[in-house]
Amino acid sequence: MSAFSVADIAARCGGRVVGDGGLRITGIRSLEAAGPSDLSFVAEGKADKKAAASKAGALLARDASRHPGRTVVEAADPSFALAAVLDLFFPRRTARPGVHGTAVVEPGAAVDPSAEIGPFAVVGEGTRIGAGAIVEAHVALGRHCTIGPGARLHPHVVLYDGVTLGARVEVHSGVVLGADGFGYAPTPSGIVKVPQVGGVSVDEDVEIGANSCIDRATLEQTRVGAGTKIDDLVMVGHNSVIGRHVILCGQVGLAGSTVVGDGAVLAGQVGAAGHLTIGAGAKAGAQTGIAHDVPAGETVFGTPEMSHREALRAFAELRRLPETARAVRELRARSRTREEGTP
Amino acid sequence: MSAFSVADIAARCGGRVVGDGGLRITGIRSLEAAGPSDLSFVAEGKADKKAAASKAGALLARDASRHPGRTVVEAADPSFALAAVLDLFFPRRTARPGVHGTAVVEPGAAVDPSAEIGPFAVVGEGTRIGAGAIVEAHVALGRHCTIGPGARLHPHVVLYDGVTLGARVEVHSGVVLGADGFGYAPTPSGIVKVPQVGGVSVDEDVEIGANSCIDRATLEQTRVGAGTKIDDLVMVGHNSVIGRHVILCGQVGLAGSTVVGDGAVLAGQVGAAGHLTIGAGAKAGAQTGIAHDVPAGETVFGTPEMSHREALRAFAELRRLPETARAVRELRARSRTREEGTP
């Protein structure tokens, strides 16, 4: 790990130095773990106390005045600044060009000379690997796939035939792209598979977390728009169309033909029934079970989903429901007594 | 892709031609994407408008009279007919017989000469691969497994020792069959593992989606019955017995020793506590948390589960609960006032 001055760091992340700009920083650590040559990061106001107790040589924070006597790199958005500083200290790994001696590249595949193909990787016939792409150990690429320039496929990623990844797409280990969608026709003599002959198309700058699955479309393309971020163990059903800059948190499951608008955010373990549209900028709280279309910009929660406001009130009352129900029983008893008592 | 006449297509799927039976069809596309030499598919009544706007040369539909002036292949069950037509245009891949030069087949394994073993596959001692089976890249098969004739294991499937797959079973990438069940004995000095020495047995024509897991039984067999279809990221706990023609949608989780009757359908993200019986033909709505036995034919919803009818009414009232609770408070206040007012 390299060392940088506080001034270098501020320059890199567009921050402002308060204190000793010449201080050499050799590491980036949490507030608890940081020492005098480390920079640390104050995410939220409630971390101020931790920051005061921290031995960090410098702090990355929104407001230096809350950290009197400290060397601070002041940044309007400390999370974004942290990203920039981490990129400075830990530059992204770039491709080590060449094909590992153990890899299998089928005839008719085209690997850019600047790309890296790791040990035991398999590249199918007709598949094209773009400039600077990294295909790590045990990645299995089917036939007629396209891997965009600068994409990175971590070990054990699987692409079925005909999957397209845009530039700089990052796919984590264990991800399966293009497995058959779950399409069957029930018949009196059993369940008949509907062949899934479409593909999967993922636009640039998408990141897909470990062991997630995006199934191929029945006829056309399951699509993921540019800049979308998908966490671990997420399932995207066949024919779904995910917009740009969408966030799908861990273990989200979208049944088939779900449309998710740009900038939507689905929290962990959210499920969506098939053939629904979740509007642009919509949000769903953790574990929400979305059973109807969600209007753009709306926040929903609960199973089946309610508006967030409605859900919070309903769940607060649910907790008091035993009491409420007892009150109803008492009122009823009293009402009956009264009616019987008043001829 | 080959070309077929509309008449060929109708013959293949048992449909009836209305219009130009001689029209050459070269592709099968969605209503939106189809052109004049494509066949498209009208799934439901509500797609009639899309169908009217479609440029498709021919339609596969239930009722030609709803598509006046169009060439239609009329079929009583369009989904089933689509499956047949897709099989015509996209014949299933068959084994390319032989063992890839990089695969490791341990001594004492028996691979049928008509089977295909892909690059970097590992076939353990005593494992038998049936006629025409396809074992793709990086598949790891333990010892004493049986792969039925015509089975297909996509890249990166893992079978632990002693797993049996019937004829034509299709297993998608990342699936793990036969990992140890989650069995422990809590003791004062910590949690002690109960060795899981049973197996997993999957009958013919089962399909298992990407990254799903079926754990081995403690002593006997975790079983999946013929024709059952399992979606992605599903977990089947140890000792479970899944019947025939069951449907387990994405991210379903069955704890240990769950019995699921023939023809049951569990929607996405359903969970079942252990040691339960879900009767034949039972259904569970998405995200249902099944905590008790479910009678055959019953439909359940909610956590803990209610009958579907009960659940829909309860959830509708839940949404109105804040209002109801307010009404109760008012009635109570009024009742008190009255009681105080009437000596």
Added chain:
Amino acid sequence: MSAFSVADIAARCGGRVVGDGGLRITGIRSLEAAGPSDLSFVAEGKADKKAAASKAGALLARDASRHPGRTVVEAADPSFALAAVLDLFFPRRTARPGVHGTAVVEPGAAVDPSAEIGPFAVVGEGTRIGAGAIVEAHVALGRHCTIGPGARLHPHVVLYDGVTLGARVEVHSGVVLGADGFGYAPTPSGIVKVPQVGGVSVDEDVEIGANSCIDRATLEQTRVGAGTKIDDLVMVGHNSVIGRHVILCGQVGLAGSTVVGDGAVLAGQVGAAGHLTIGAGAKAGAQTGIAHDVPAGETVFGTPEMSHREALRAFAELRRLPETARAVRELRARSRTREEGTP
């Protein structure tokens, strides 16, 4: 499989023989499947009837007096005794020392001579494999990882760079340890990735189920304490700190920075929002959505979580809510009639 006398078996598991201690036992089977030379296992009182019908030669049970006329190995904790007996009949597989000819061990990796490295495994530069460790087929180990003595990594496990596993850790197939945490800074021009430069550290005697994921920390370590057991398809978000002897059942999802105290038990499909503390010994029922800190020893249920007692009462009333709401409407109508009627 070897054979042991009932007396041997009792000695091994600290049990007491009632009946024929000399009987030779050749197998351990379920009550239904066992024959005269098998031992079977009576888990709970309600299995007594099954036990009576069983053909098992001997029973492992808590109380021999409930099984008159049978040969019984009486043990205070039959589950724990079963674990010991299974270990006797099915000794754990030990390492077959050596590196498979197809494995890739990068220069600068250190593999203990007593460890086993399977076919197509990849061991990155600077990674150390401890004595007696088993690294099975297709395992991909990044750089600077540490695998403790006696650890076992089943086929297709992936460790990113800098992951540490303690002694005897068992990791099932498809597990991904150390993938990037889901950390982003939203900016007006899109979502910017916060590099995840910390690691994952798993203490001794942990077991991790198939296809689970533990993400690397942003700066420090995502931690799992000794003896903790994690089921299949579980997600542990970045910066989380899981205590000792914790149980995470199938498909549990912990968002980032979750702290889980020693001995906590989260049932299947439980989710926890980020930055929460779940106290030591706390329990959560299946599918609970934990949205707040949970005090030590508390049992919670529902989404958002309530105390278990509160939840059971609330859910029982939820089922009756349509009736309760109807009663409220009637009371209201009656109250209005009365008010109108009384001038």
